[in-house]
Amino acid sequence: MDQLVYGFVSLVAGAVLTVALPRNAVRVAVNLATQVIACVLILSQTIPIVMGSQPLVGALMWSYPIERVDIRVDALGAFFLSFSLPMTLLGTIYAVGYLAHDIRGPRHVGLHFALLSAVQVSYVIVYTVQNAFAFLVGWEIAALAAWLLVIWDNRNQKIRFAGFNYLVSTHLGLLFLVAAIMIMHGMTQSFQFADFAAFLGRSGLSRDICFVLLMTSFELKSAFFPFHSWLPRAHSAAPAHVSALMSGVIHKAGLFGMLKFILLIGKPEPWMGWYLIGVSALSAFMGVLYTISQRDIKRLLGYSSTENVGIAGLGFGLGCLGLAIDRPILVALGFGGGILHILNHALFKCLLFYGAGAIYRFTHTVDLEKLGGLGKTMKWTGPLFLIGCLASAALPPFNGFLSELLLYLGLLQGAPELGLGSRPFLPVLALLALIGGLSALSITRVFGLCFLGVPRDAHHVIADSREHPCVVGPMVIHLIGILAIGLFPGFGLALVEAATRLFLAHAGPEVAFATLVPVAWIDALALVAAVFVSMCLALTVARRLLLPASDRRHVTWGCGYGSPTSRMQYSGASFSQPMAYIFRDVLQHASREDLPRSPFPKDGHYHTHYFDAVERALFKALADGEAAVGRVLGRLPEDTRGSFAAGLVTLVILVVLVTRR
Amino acid sequence: MDLELVQVGLIACHVALVLVVGPVFLVGITNRVKARWAGRRGPRLNQVWFDWLRLLRKTPVYGAPTSWLFPLAPIVVLASTLTAALVCPVVPGFAPLSFDGDFVMFAYLLGLGRLLLMLGALDTGSSFEGMGASREATYAALAEPSFLLALGTLAWASGSLSFKDLAAVQGGWPVAVTLRAAIAAALLVVLLVESSRVPADDPTTHLELTMVHEVMILDHSGPELAIVQYASAMKMTLLAAVVASLANPFAAGGEPIATVAATAMTMVLLAAIAGGIGLVESLTARLRFRALPLFVLASFLTVAVAYVVVGQNAGATQ
Numbered sequence: 001m002d003q004l005v006y007g008f009v010s011l012v013a014g015a016v017l018t019v020a021l022p023r024n025a026v027r028v029a030v031n032l033a034t035q036v037i038a039c040v041l042i043l044s045q046t047i048p049i050v051m052g053s054q055p056l057v058g059a060l061m062w063s064y065p066i067e068r069v070d071i072r073v074d075a076l077g078a079f080f081l082s083f084s085l086p087m088t089l090l091g092t093i094y095a096v097g098y099l100a101h102d103i104r105g106p107r108h109v110g111l112h113f114a115l116l117s118a119v120q121v122s123y124v125i126v127y128t129v130q131n132a133f134a135f136l137v138g139w140e141i142a143a144l145a146a147w148l149l150v151i152w153d154n155r156n157q158k159i160r161f162a163g164f165n166y167l168v169s170t171h172l173g174l175l176f177l178v179a180a181i182m183i184m185h186g187m188t189q190s191f192q193f194a195d196f197a198a199f200l201g202r203s204g205l206s207r208d209i210c211f212v213l214l215m216t217s218f219e220l221k222s223a224f225f226p227f228h229s230w231l232p233r234a235h236s237a238a239p240a241h242v243s244a245l246m247s248g249v250i251h252k253a254g255l256f257g258m259l260k261f262i263l264l265i266g267k268p269e270p271w272m273g274w275y276l277i278g279v280s281a282l283s284a285f286m287g288v289l290y291t292i293s294q295r296d297i298k299r300l301l302g303y304s305s306t307e308n309v310g311i312a313g314l315g316f317g318l319g320c321l322g323l324a325i326d327r328p329i330l331v332a333l334g335f336g337g338g339i340l341h342i343l344n345h346a347l348f349k350c351l352l353f354y355g356a357g358a359i360y361r362f363t364h365t366v367d368l369e370k371l372g373g374l375g376k377t378m379k380w381t382g383p384l385f386l387i388g389c390l391a392s393a394a395l396p397p398f399n400g401f402l403s404e405l406l407l408y409l410g411l412l413q414g415a416p417e418l419g420l421g422s423r424p425f426l427p428v429l430a431l432l433a434l435i436g437g438l439s440a441l442s443i444t445r446v447f448g449l450c451f452l453g454v455p456r457d458a459h460h461v462i463a464d465s466r467e468h469p470c471v472v473g474p475m476v477i478h479l480i481g482i483l484a485i486g487l488f489p490g491f492g493l494a495l496v497e498a499a500t501r502l503f504l505a506h507a508g509p510e511v512a513f514a515t516l517v518p519v520a521w522i523d524a525l526a527l528v529a530a531v532f533v534s535m536c537l538a539l540t541v542a543r544r545l546l547l548p549a550s551d552r553r554h555v556t557w558g559c560g561y562g563s564p565t566s567r568m569q570y571s572g573a574s575f576s577q578p579m580a581y582i583f584r585d586v587l588q589h590a591s592r593e594d595l596p597r598s599p600f601p602k603d604g605h606y607h608t609h610y611f612d613a614v615e616r617a618l619f620k621a622l623a624d625g626e627a628a629v630g631r632v633l634g635r636l637p638e639d640t641r642g643s644f645a646a647g648l649v650t651l652v653i654l655v656v657l658v659t660r661r
Numbered sequence: 662m663d664l665e666l667v668q669v670g671l672i673a674c675h676v677a678l679v680l681v682v683g684p685v686f687l688v689g690i691t692n693r694v695k696a697r698w699a700g701r702r703g704p705r706l707n708q709v710w711f712d713w714l715r716l717l718r719k720t721p722v723y724g725a726p727t728s729w730l731f732p733l734a735p736i737v738v739l740a741s742t743l744t745a746a747l748v749c750p751v752v753p754g755f756a757p758l759s760f761d762g763d764f765v766m767f768a769y770l771l772g773l774g775r776l777l778l779m780l781g782a783l784d785t786g787s788s789f790e791g792m793g794a795s796r797e798a799t800y801a802a803l804a805e806p807s808f809l810l811a812l813g814t815l816a817w818a819s820g821s822l823s824f825k826d827l828a829a830v831q832g833g834w835p836v837a838v839t840l841r842a843a844i845a846a847a848l849l850v851v852l853l854v855e856s857s858r859v860p861a862d863d864p865t866t867h868l869e870l871t872m873v874h875e876v877m878i879l880d881h882s883g884p885e886l887a888i889v890q891y892a893s894a895m896k897m898t899l900l901a902a903v904v905a906s907l908a909n910p911f912a913a914g915g916e917p918i919a920t921v922a923a924t925a926m927t928m929v930l931l932a933a934i935a936g937g938i939g940l941v942e943s944l945t946a947r948l949r950f951r952a953l954p955l956f957v958l959a960s961f962l963t964v965a966v967a968y969v970v971v972g973q974n975a976g977a978t979q
Contacts, residue, residue, distance in 0.1 A: 372786070375728040386730070386780075395773040396766060408765045408809075412816055423972055426813045430961075433809035436769070437802025440776050444798055448783030448791075454726045524760035528744060532770070535740035543736060547884040548720045556724035556787045557879050559869050570783070570791020578799040582954050 001058040004073070007041035008124050010034045015117035018110045024103045027110040028096055031117060035092055038120065039085045049078035052498045070130035070192060075498035076263065076339075077127040080256050083343055084123045084249050087350060090474040091241040091249075092116045097470030098241055098357050112152055118145040119250060126253055130193040132181045139177065139253070143170045146250055150238040162237035169230035173220030177257075180213035197264040207265075211272055214261050215279070222254030222309040223302075225283040229615035232294075235302035236366070240357020243298055247305040247353060248346035255309060255342055258316055259335075259499075262323070266506045270324045270418055276317030281431055284310025286586070288435050291442040292576040293587050293610035297356045297366040300446055301349065304392060307439065308345040311404065312338045314428070318410045319503060325417035326508035330410055332516035336500040337406030340492055344399040344485060348391040351478040355385035358471050359450060365457075368449040368572040375451035380472045382451045384479055389443040391482045394436055397529035399485035402492050405525075406517075407432065438579070445575045454566045487533065489525045493517060573608050580610070588613050667917045671755045674924050679746040682928075683898030684891060685710045687935040691858075694939025709894065713887040721883030726786035734781030735881065735888040741774035742892045742899070750825040751902040752924050754912035761822040764812045768805065771855070771896060775801055778889065782877035789869045793876035796950065800861065800873070803957040804854045811844045811851075811964045818971045828906040836974045843967040845907040849934075850960035852904055854953075856897035859942040861953060871947065898931070905930035 014034025018027045045056060056073040073081070092113065096103065103109055118141055125138025147170070151163035181191075183206055188195040200207055216227075223231040235243040258276075262268060287306030294300035315338025322330025358381040359374060360366050375382040391398035411425040411432065449456075485492035497513050504511065543549075558564045580587045589610040596604035689706035696703025705711075723731060748763040750756040756763070779794035815827040818840055830837045854861040857874030869876050878889050908930055911923035948956055 373726065373728075375730060375784075382728075390773065390776070393772075393776065394769065395776065396769050401766075401769060405762055405765055409762045409822065412762070412813060412822055414817070424813065424817050426810055426817065426968060429813050430806040430810040433768070433806040434802065436772065437798075437805035440772055441798035441802050444776055444779045444783070444794065448780055448794070452726075452728060452730060452780060452784040453786035453791075521760050524758060524763075525766075527758065528747065528766060531747060532740055532744040535743055536737060539736045539740055540733075543732075543884065543888075547717055550720045550722070550883075552720065552722045553725045554722050556726060556785045557789075558787060559789060564787075566786070568788050569786050570788045570795065575791060575795040575798075578795060578950070579802065582799070582803075 001045075001056055001071070003041040003045050004056065004058075004071070004124070004128065007038040008121065010038040010041065011117050011121045011124065014038070015114040015121070018114040018117065021110065024105075024107075024109050028103060028113055031110075031113040032089075032092060032096070035089045035117060035120060039089050042085055042124065043082060046073060046078035046081045049073060049075055050082050050495060050498055066131065066133050066191070068131070069134045070194070071128050072130050073128050075502055076256070076259055079339065079343075079496065079499045080127045080252065081123060083346055084127070084252070085120060087249050087346060088116060088120050088123070088245055090477060091245045091350070093470050094241040094244070094354055094357070094474045095239070097468035097472075098239060098361065100468060100470070112149065115145045115149050116245075119149075119245065123253075127256065132185070132191040132193065132196070135193075136174075136178065136181065140174065142250055142253060143167075143174065146170075146242070146246055149242040150234050150246075152239050152242065153237075156237075159237040162233040166230045166234040169220060169227070173217045173227070176213045176217035176220070180210045180217065183210050183213070193260075193264060197266065200261070200265045201267070203269065208269075211261075211265070211268075212275075215258065215276070218254040218257040219279060219283075220254070221257065222251050222313075223306050224279055224309055224313065225286040225306055226614045228283075228287070228303070228306045229612055229618055231305065232290075232299040232302040232612065235305075235353075236296050236298040240298070240353050240360060243301070244350040244353030244357075247302065248350040251305070251309075252342055252346065255312055255316075255338075258313070259339070262316065262320060263502060263506075266323075268320045268324050270321055273317050273320030273322075273324055276313055276320055277425075277428060278317075280310045280313030280317055281428055282310070283307070284314065284435050285431060288438045288442065289583055289587060290610075290612065292438060292445065293573075293580050293589070295368045295572050297359065297368060297446060297450065298353065300368075300442070301352050301356060304352075304439075304442070305345070305349060307435065308341065308349065308392075311407065311432075311435070312341040312345065314338070314432070315341060315403075315407050315410065318407070318425070321415065321418065323503065323507050325415065327413070327415065327417070328504055328507045328511040329516050330413055330415070331503050331507045332500055332511075332513060333406050333410035333413070335503045336493065336496050336517065337403045337410060339496045339499050340406065340485075341400075341403035343492075343495065344391070344403050344482075347399060347478050347481040347485070348388045351384060351388035351475050351482070352392060354471065354475045354478070355381050355388060358467060358475075361468070361471070368446065370455075370457035371450045372456045372566065372569065373452070373454040378451070378467060380467050381475070384472075384475045385451065386447055387479055387482060389447045391486065393440045393443040395440070397486045397532050399482045399492060402485060402489050402525070404432070404436070441576070441579060445572055449572050449575070453569050456566055456569060456571070487526070487529045489529070490519070490522045493522060586613070664917075667920050671752060671913055671920065671924070672757060675746075675751050675755065675757060678751050678902070678927070678931075679743075679749075679895060679898060683751070683902070683931065684894035687898055687901060687931060688894050690932055690935035691939040691942070694936050695943050698940070698943035709890070713891055716882075716887035716890075717884050719883035721885055723882075724785040724787070724880040727784045727880075731781055731784045732885060734777040734784070735885045735892070737777040738774040739888050739892040739895075741770045741777075742895050745770040745774075746895065746899055748824050749899045749902060750828070750906055751899070752913050752920075752927050753828045753906035753909045754825055754914045754923065755920075756823075756825040759823040759825045764816075764824040764827065765809065767824060767899075768808055768812075771899075772801070772805070774892065774896070778877060781881070785880040787880065789876050790879055792870075793873055796873045797877060800854050800953060800957065803954055804851045804960070807847055807957060807960045807964055808851050810961065810968065811847050814840070814964060814968045814971055815844060828909065829912055836970060839970055840967050841907045843963050843970070845904050847960040847963040847967070848900070848904045848907070850956065850963075852897070852900040852934075853938070853941070854957060855900055856893065858938050860945050860948040860956065863942075863947045866947070901931055901934045902927065905934060 014031050018031040021027050058071040060069045122138045122142035129135050147163055147167045153159050184196045187199045220227040284307050287303050290303040291300050315334045319331050319334030391400045394400040394404040411429040414424050589608050591608045593606040594604050685707050688709050693703045745767045747758045748756050748767050782790035782794040816822050818830045862873040881889055905927055909926050911919050911926050913920040913923045
């Protein structure tokens with residue numbers, strides 16, 4: 001407990017010092033030092049809890065109206081802390097490389113680094129406190145810090161708009177959260193989660209309303225479809241490390257909230273599980289569908305976050321159904337898979353965003369249609385990005401596969417108690433398979449267009465830029481995480497076992513985790529991974545030693561056309577066209593064309609632009625609403641005394657109506 | 662016969678079928694049937710074997726824009742196909758390695774190989790190969806739900822989650838037979854799409870614009886080409902074996918004689934499927950690309966029918 005407080009103090013002191021001290025180099029060094037101290041102190045407490053030891057309990061006294069803040073670091077909170085803190089530290093290290101130019105320059109970068117510390121502070125609050133008021137404070141710190149981090153490049157109007165868009169969206173989510181907490185406070189006269197649990201444990205309409213409000217708020221936080229429209233904008237506007245942290249770590253707080261309140265509910269009703277499955281499956285599908293049409297890498301990765309939180313949420317939904325009908329196997333596979341997917345997503349998504357940042361530093365663009373051939377020049381980023389891509393498409397032997405396999409197994413369980421006969425969740429399974437296929441397409445496209453072939457736009461390649469060690473280092477560490485979980489599934493499952501057991505405790509009689517996810521099964525997975533890796537190595541060696549090698553190069557076959565240019569490579573839009581055509585009703589696009597005609601054609605052009613249908617609908621509704629209000633207001637008389645009196649009378653009538661019993 | 666001996670024999674059969682017999686002779690039989698239908702004598706049944714040996718001795722030439730990924734891709738393709746073969750029940754009822762959900766592993770390992778092959782195609786910087794990769798990615802993504810829903814339905818019907826037991830659906834006419842027939846039909850479509858046969862793709866076409874799989878390996882030469890072709894033939898064997906096991910009345914395990922019968926039947930069925938593919942290729946033309954999603958959708962609907970059939974007769978098949 002003391003270490004937790006010292007860690008917290010170290011982070012706060014770091015944030016203050018980073019702003020106050022002179023010289024950027026000193027500020028950054030102090031910030032990193034305090035973050036390292038905090039991580040060591042806090043992880044020394046949380047890692048044993050993740051591995052199964054007793055939760056940490058304590059209380060802080062505070063003044064009115066909070067009075068007492070209970071602290072409890074259980075396996076779930078410890079799990080989130082254990083990956084959030086070091087990953088944010090890695091993000092800060094990455095920032096040193098990514099912002100190297102600014103750190104040397106005259107701009108005060110202290111605030112930016114202090115905000116990263118503030119984000120760390122918010123984790124310590126959100127993942128440990130058992131008091132709704134303190135929870136909200138932590139929640140808000142994260143939201144405001146993330147907003148200010150996004151608008152690092154605040155001279156750009158587009159970036160300011162993206163930041164504002166994010167700020168509004170995240171506060172809409174906050175409204176739902178506050179509404180739910182107000183209901184719960186009204187019902188229990190308390191801000192303590194323990195009291196909320198007593199209320200949430202009883203079924204009733206107000207509990208159901210609370211559930212929907214809470215889930216909506218968390219869906220907004222984690223950018224589930226259709227609450228995702230802020231996310232691609234924010235991610236493409238923010239610096240790479242901020243996008244990485246927001247997508248991989250900060251917005252996992254929404255998923256934490258879901259898990260936390262499901263735990264407080266204890267025994268959810270089946271419809272809650274179905275609700276989560278429905279929302280999540282839609283989110284996963286729409287997220288991946290949007291990725292196939294994006295041309296900005298960071299927007300693409302942003303949509304991929306919507307996909308992956310959907311996949312994790314699918315697991316939570318399954319787990320909820322398991323809790324509702326006392327099926328420990330569903331609970332273990334659903335929550336185990338979902339929680340593991342949170343970590344997996346954080347690992348590969350941060351890696352991919354860092355890769356995107358490296359590409360941006362190298363070429364000053366993240367536009368897929370202008371990139372190409374970077375695999376030959378970016379010696380580190382290329383292979384690292386490839387592994388991140390493969391993990392993100394959930395391919396074996398990387399980490400994403402393990403969590404999806406758990407979900408597949410969960411979906412293959414029969415559920416007679418749900419009135420489905422012994423029917424497993426096969427339609428959802430088919431959807432997950434389609435999501436896998438679409439994600440493979442999208443990942444091939446993004447890696448192929450960035451790193452393979454030749455540069456599509458020769459102006460954008462800056463030849464002399466090097467890959468900064470602070471940029472490569474965090475990527476390598478994430479890669480190690482990806483491989484550790486992918487190649488040693490037992491390790492990955494050990495990380496989520498304690499957290500999953502919290503849920504299993506609510507699912508009828510105690511069943512050991514090891515009987516639900518047997519060791520023999522884990523060993524078989526590890527064996528397959530080992531066979532695959534050794535097969536790759538053996539074949540590589542055999543290829544080198546036994547078969548003829550050469551450096552002979554020849555121009556790529558162009559069907560007899562002798563003077564191909566780099567612009568003639570397949571473009572991103574063409575690559576996704578067949579799939580986008582099939583889903584054209586969902587993936588809407590605008591196109592502008594002036595095709596070459598006549599026997600002596602002039603230069604023509606053809607532009608397509610895929611837009612976000614939800615965002616467009618949202619903005620249209622806002623604009624229409626404003627216009628409608630404007631029309632009504634325009635009809636009101638200009639006489640201010642009359643309208644004032646009318647308003648007053650309306651207000652009085654409203655108050656009377658509302659307060660009437 | 663000793664049970665140990667039966668196991669060893671099964672493993673030997675599995676290895677032989679996956680590594681040599683299937684890849685070489687399936688393509689050979691298909692080509693022979695096509696040749697006979699066209700009134701030609703056709704090449705030897707094991708002609709591809711000599712083609713691969715010849716290619717392996719050749720010095721490769723790489724496209725100018727290719728990077729480190731290009732020679733790596735074929736190796737990963739082969740390794741992933743070989744690993745997938747570990748869990749695939751070529752003889753029904755037996756796989757060298759099996760665990761719950763291994764068919765998901767199978768599908769995703771093949772997916773990994775496919776992804777690397779597409780990346781290899783994009784590495785050449787050729788617009789034709791990019792086009793092939795795009796098509797392959799699209800059709801594979803559409804075929805994936807059919808494949809996994811089919812195997813999921815079998816898992817539900819047979820009450821087992823491992824690949825080797827999936828064909829062990831109990832019961833007779835009408836439920837089990839309908840189920841097996843519907844799923845075999847759907848998987849046959851997946852087989853045609855995944856191994857690039859008519860009507861999904863034409864392996865013998867000479868026009869790059871109309872190719873899917875072949876256009877992706879236009880720039881592969883020498884050993885790389887041999888490896889990719891070998892891996893594709895092996896993948897076709899594996900998928901054909903899954904279809905064959907659904908039509909197989911016998912299964913390995915239990916009586917040794919049943920095991921021998923199952924193995925013999927597998928070979929006959931594999932040959933029949935290869936011959937059938939040859940017939941289809943002789944009789945039909947490749948579908949238009951716009952119609953191909955509907956072809957895949959048809960397989961999905963067939964599986965959906967099987968799914969409903971199992972649902973209506975819950976418990977009858979386990």
